[in-house]
Amino acid sequence: MKTRKFVLSEKEMPEHWYNITASMTNKPLPPLHPGTLQPIGPEALAPLFPMELIKQEVTSEKWVEIPDEVRDLYAIWRPTPLYRAYELEKVLDTPAKIYYKYEGVSPAGSHKPNTAIPQAYYNKQEGVKRITTETGAGQWGSALSFACQHFGIECEVYMVKVSYDSKPYRKLMMNTWGAKVHSSPTNHTQAGRSILDMDPNSPGSLGIAISEAIERAASDEHTKYALGSVLNHVLLHQTIVGQEAVKQMEMAGDMPDIVVAPFGGGSNFAGISFPFLRLNLEEGKHIRCIAAEPASCPKLTRGVFRYDFGDTVGMTPLLPMYTLGHNFVPAPIHAGGLRYHGAGVIVSQLLKDKLIEARSHDQLECFQAGVLFAKAEGIIPAPEASHAIATVIQEAIAAKISGESKTILFNLCGHGHFDMQSYEDYFANKLVKHEVTAEDIADSLSKLTTPEIA
Numbered sequence: 001m002k003t004r005k006f007v008l009s010e011k012e013m014p015e016h017w018y019n020i021t022a023s024m025t026n027k028p029l030p031p032l033h034p035g036t037l038q039p040i041g042p043e044a045l046a047p048l049f050p051m052e053l054i055k056q057e058v059t060s061e062k063w064v065e066i067p068d069e070v071r072d073l074y075a076i077w078r079p080t081p082l083y084r085a086y087e088l089e090k091v092l093d094t095p096a097k098i099y100y101k102y103e104g105v106s107p108a109g110s111h112k113p114n115t116a117i118p119q120a121y122y123n124k125q126e127g128v129k130r131i132t133t134e135t136g137a138g139q140w141g142s143a144l145s146f147a148c149q150h151f152g153i154e155c156e157v158y159m160v161k162v163s164y165d166s167k168p169y170r171k172l173m174m175n176t177w178g179a180k181v182h183s184s185p186t187n188h189t190q191a192g193r194s195i196l197d198m199d200p201n202s203p204g205s206l207g208i209a210i211s212e213a214i215e216r217a218a219s220d221e222h223t224k225y226a227l228g229s230v231l232n233h234v235l236l237h238q239t240i241v242g243q244e245a246v247k248q249m250e251m252a253g254d255m256p257d258i259v260v261a262p263f264g265g266g267s268n269f270a271g272i273s274f275p276f277l278r279l280n281l282e283e284g285k286h287i288r289c290i291a292a293e294p295a296s297c298p299k300l301t302r303g304v305f306r307y308d309f310g311d312t313v314g315m316t317p318l319l320p321m322y323t324l325g326h327n328f329v330p331a332p333i334h335a336g337g338l339r340y341h342g343a344g345v346i347v348s349q350l351l352k353d354k355l356i357e358a359r360s361h362d363q364l365e366c367f368q369a370g371v372l373f374a375k376a377e378g379i380i381p382a383p384e385a386s387h388a389i390a391t392v393i394q395e396a397i398a399a400k401i402s403g404e405s406k407t408i409l410f411n412l413c414g415h416g417h418f419d420m421q422s423y424e425d426y427f428a429n430k431l432v433k434h435e436v437t438a439e440d441i442a443d444s445l446s447k448l449t450t451p452e453i454a
């Protein structure tokens with residue numbers, strides 16, 4: 001019998017998260033205060049985040065210990081399985097060996113609880129009563145609701161309007177775990193009202209929802225804010241995924257030539273790729289790591305590397321990153337988790353230094369890839385995850401043409417069980433090929449007044 005699934009025991013779960021900045025020659029540039037344009041110190045983040053997470057945000061330690069209580073909760077679904085995709089290989093008739101790490105086995109159905117659990121844990125340790133957040137596709141809101149419920153913290157979620165309307169069951173999941181969910185933009189915040197004044201029918205965006213959630217947290221001392229991607233500590237927590245995958249690839253007697261993950265803000269990409277990049281940075285390996293983003297929101301492939309705000313209204317520090325401009329409102333594509341104008345600072349620096357690659361895919365190509373995968377392997381991917389599958393298919397076909405046997409690993413970062421509306425739209429031919437125009441990007445970037453990077 002073929003071995004399809006590589007499984008680790010609970011005891012083999014990693015005991016540390018991996019901080020890639022310790023291995024990088026060019027460290028990421030510091031965040032700047034938007035008023036003074038001086039590097040901000042950790043204390044500037046104190047109104048929004050608990051101290052322990054701020055420490056992790058700036059740490060130079062290579063290995064950060066995972067608290068026992070967090071590992072204990074991780075064990076509800078971790079270690080996650082790694083599969084060899086024999087059926088996909090057969091359908092593609094490729095000499096490439098394809099593996100995937102499956103994060104959809106978590107209670108929320110994606111990789112997001114890997115950071116939601118430790119974030120809620122550190123907030124609880126520091127006596128926080130309520131956490132606000134944003135959610136796009138609903139995956140992050142679900143994950144944080146689940147984590148807050150465990151620790152007895154109230155959770156308030158600003159859900160991007162298009163998703164709120166199209167994904168009622170995601171909202172109900174959050175409600176089941178005890179969270180309050182608002183359709184963003186709301187009229188409860190100044191940020192939301194300012195957007196509604198300009199466009200009463202705004203479909204919302206992650207940038208807007210972030211502004212709303214931050215405003216709420218900043219105005220109440222018992223309330224903190226949590227972000228599901230982009231920030232260093234979030235990427236750090238996700239590295240448990242890739243560390244497990246390194247061990248599982250060893251079990252399979254293989255090593256990837258190519259690692260692929262979908263890219264929204266960079267957390268699942270970082271999660272799977274950083275432990276493999278460590279082998280490049282420290283052991284001279286040459287594993288290609290490719291981030292797959294939507295053609296409708298292509299910050300890595302068509303954005304600029306400069307300082308920009310992480311949110312739409314301009315409440316965050318300025319972050320040195322690839323961005324389409326904080327005013328950019330992506331088309332309401334179904335991959336809600338990828339509708340973000342910017343990218344994590346660490347991932348941006350890695351791309352700038354050409355240590356990783358990026359590629360974009362149109363939504364039709366992604367759904368084709370997702371359906372092909374579901375038919376072959378059984379698991380129905382989240383629309384976000386189908387971006388990685390689109391890249392994998394291109395690489396598998398390239399291997400067929402060149403006759404080279406490549407080993408490809410990707411992160412199947414979530415299932416699509418709550419995204420079936422998007423599949424219905426795809427089957428009904430309601431989805432159109434969509435790519436943002438050069439004018440739209442130029443227009444959004446022309447509004448940036450934030451400092452350029454030499």
Ligand SMILES: *Cc1c(COP(=O)(O)O)cnc(C)c1O
Nearest residue numbers: 139229264265266267268337414
């Ligand atoms: C949130 C999410 C993403 C995008 O965010 P990253 O931080 O880039 O991982 C991608 N896929 C799924 C399933 C998500 O929930």
